[in-house]
Amino acid sequence: MIGALSHVVLREVPAELLAGVSSGEYRVAGSIIQSVSSGRVVGHLQETSAISSLLNLSPLGLPQMAMDAVTVVQNEQIKAAISVVQSLQIANLAVSGIGIGVSVAGAAILAKRIARVEEKVDAILPNLDAIARGLEAMRVERIAEDFTRLRTLVDQVEEAWLPSASQREWIAIARDAHFLADSFERRARELGAASNVLNTDPLVEAFALASGLRVTARMASSQDDMAREAASSRALTLVQLGEAIQLAPLVLAHAPMENAGTSTWLEVLEQKTGDLRATVARVRDREIAAAGTVETLHELARRGVSGREWLDAAKSEGHNPLLFLPVRDVNLQQKAR
Amino acid sequence: MGLFNRIFLGHRIDDWASEYSLVAARTLNQVAVDLIASAEQDVSNASLKDGLLAQSAFLQNSIAPMVREVAEPVAIEILNEANAALAAIVEEQAVWVRGPDYAEQPEAAFDGAKDIAAAAVPLAAGFATAASLPFAAVTTTTAWLGLVTTTTISWPVVLGGGALAGLGIATGLLNTAKIRDRTQARLRDRVRSFVVASLIGGGENSPSILQQLTAEFDHAAKRAKAL
Numbered sequence: 414m415i416g417a418l419s420h421v422v423l424r425e426v427p428a429e430l431l432a433g434v435s436s437g438e439y440r441v442a443g444s445i446i447q448s449v450s451s452g453r454v455v456g457h458l459q460e461t462s463a464i465s466s467l468l469n470l471s472p473l474g475l476p477q478m479a480m481d482a483v484t485v486v487q488n489e490q491i492k493a494a495i496s497v498v499q500s501l502q503i504a505n506l507a508v509s510g511i512g513i514g515v516s517v518a519g520a521a522i523l524a525k526r527i528a529r530v531e532e533k534v535d536a537i538l539p540n541l542d543a544i545a546r547g548l549e550a551m552r553v554e555r556i557a558e559d560f561t562r563l564r565t566l567v568d569q570v571e572e573a574w575l576p577s578a579s580q581r582e583w584i585a586i587a588r589d590a591h592f593l594a595d596s597f598e599r600r601a602r603e604l605g606a607a608s609n610v611l612n613t614d615p616l617v618e619a620f621a622l623a624s625g626l627r628v629t630a631r632m633a634s635s636q637d638d639m640a641r642e643a644a645s646s647r648a649l650t651l652v653q654l655g656e657a658i659q660l661a662p663l664v665l666a667h668a669p670m671e672n673a674g675t676s677t678w679l680e681v682l683e684q685k686t687g688d689l690r691a692t693v694a695r696v697r698d699r700e701i702a703a704a705g706t707v708e709t710l711h712e713l714a715r716r717g718v719s720g721r722e723w724l725d726a727a728k729s730e731g732h733n734p735l736l737f738l739p740v741r742d743v744n745l746q747q748k749a750r
Numbered sequence: 751m752g753l754f755n756r757i758f759l760g761h762r763i764d765d766w767a768s769e770y771s772l773v774a775a776r777t778l779n780q781v782a783v784d785l786i787a788s789a790e791q792d793v794s795n796a797s798l799k800d801g802l803l804a805q806s807a808f809l810q811n812s813i814a815p816m817v818r819e820v821a822e823p824v825a826i827e828i829l830n831e832a833n834a835a836l837a838a839i840v841e842e843q844a845v846w847v848r849g850p851d852y853a854e855q856p857e858a859a860f861d862g863a864k865d866i867a868a869a870a871v872p873l874a875a876g877f878a879t880a881a882s883l884p885f886a887a888v889t890t891t892t893a894w895l896g897l898v899t900t901t902t903i904s905w906p907v908v909l910g911g912g913a914l915a916g917l918g919i920a921t922g923l924l925n926t927a928k929i930r931d932r933t934q935a936r937l938r939d940r941v942r943s944f945v946v947a948s949l950i951g952g953g954e955n956s957p958s959i960l961q962q963l964t965a966e967f968d969h970a971a972k973r974a975k976a977l
Binding site for chain 2: 445686705
């Protein structure tokens with residue numbers, strides 16, 4: 414139910430936009446649909462709580478979910494919803510915790526996400542060299558503590574949606590999430606300075622999750638200016654943390670010089686390029702998705718929609734997996750005057 | 751320019767730097783393979799004097815000119831292509847910024863974009879003007895040629911092996927019958943090392959062409975993103 418926002422928000426993405434995405438006229442960048450030729454943002458996507466129902470159709474996660482669901486689900490409407498999620502290529506956005514209102518998709522999904530990130534951290538710790546392992550920022554028990562606090566925050570967010578919760582709860586969550594995000598950021602920076610920059614990725618993901626909760630909490634507490642500020646800061650920090658993750662330097666660092674000047678070196682180069690391209694693309698997608706949330710928050714402000722209204726609409730929508738906020742066409746408005 | 755487009759443009763410029771660094775790596779590696787193969791005839795024809803006592807001179811007189819003759823136009827072509835690709839990215843972004851769609855954008859959206867749009871204007875006049883742009887010009891041909899001219903012959907890789915070859919003779923480790931084969935093998939290694947060091951992996955003080963190009967692409971990307 415989008416209630417009060419029914420005059421600005423659509424429960425479906427217009428067919429012409431879907432067709433435009435398929436044809437390459439538009440691209441989806443995070444939660445934004447943008448014209449490829451003009452750069453104009455034509456609309457903003459918001460995953461709703463209905464997406465968690467779709468996720469539950471498959472234990473393997475969204476990409477697999479979409480395939481499974483199309484096979485097993487008889488309900489045509491659900492099939493259509495899945496098709497939209499697939500065609501907009503935003504399947505991973507909901508589970509990445511990058512989009513606006515990271516908790517809208519539900520605590521269970523976020524908890525799974527946090528568990529996966531923690532597993533990744535656990536996997537890199539034994540492979541760190543002695544110097545990196547000795548960093549204060551990489552003390553295992555401290556990192557585990559931070560992940561516990563992150564899970565607790567997700568639970569608190571769920572509680573804060575309950576009717577008896579007040580703005581105070583949201584503000585407390587925002588502060589805790591801010592502190593936790595700073596902690597993950599510090600760990601990522603220290604580890605990046607002492608070790609292979611790719612090792613920092615799970616800590617950066619943890620930062621993205623914690624800082625996303627901070628943005629959500631500010632929106633839910635009707636502190637929209639603070640939400641915009643937090644979202645901007647989050648996007649810029651993600652860009653900074655990802656700055657050293659560049660394809661060519663990583664590939665060339667992995668190509669042994671003793672083979673240079675031979676076809677073997679070229680083969681290694683091609684293989685490493687293939688291996689690392691997806692990793693770099695994922696980092697960039699995360700950054701652009703975070704930047705997209707800033708755009709959406711500004712668009713909401715321009716349209717006079719509060720962050721709380723936006724979250725409430727997404728939270729209460731149990732049918733369609735996505736809400737769509739079309740951007741007003743400035744040209745058409747000018748022509749009409 | 752808004753944050754979203756700034757980050758989007760930054761990604762495209764980073765991709766540009768990486769793609770052309772990898773283009774340079776692939777191309778220069780192939781050049782190295784070809785040069786090493788084509789130098790084989792020179793190595794086979796090298797005299798004992800060349801192989802034992804005048805390796806540096808052999809590299810300087812026979813190999814270095816060949817490396818330069820082949821690698822120079824290749825490197826310049828890579829630079830030209832990279833400059834043209836960067837100019838296209840800037841031009842495309844300038845089109846975005848010139849459009850009326852940004853009229854309602856917040857946070858002084860035009861400020862940064864205007865810089866890029868202004869910088870992109872001369873590009874339409876032709877590629878030659880790209881070199882005058884602070885970020886589109888990766889490096890100038892003249893500067894690059896100067897660098898190659900002054901550094902190729904004096905690189906440590908050229909000097910080190912000669913001393914070792916002399917040491918082998920002095921200690922009697924080599925018998926005369928095998929000297930030619932072994933000196934040729936050593937000369938072959940020296941040629942390979944020289945070509946690789948010149949084109950792909952040089953030292954800190956004598957960077958290879960690939961290292962110079964990747965450093966320039968990286969600097970150009972940083973400058974472009976800072977605008």
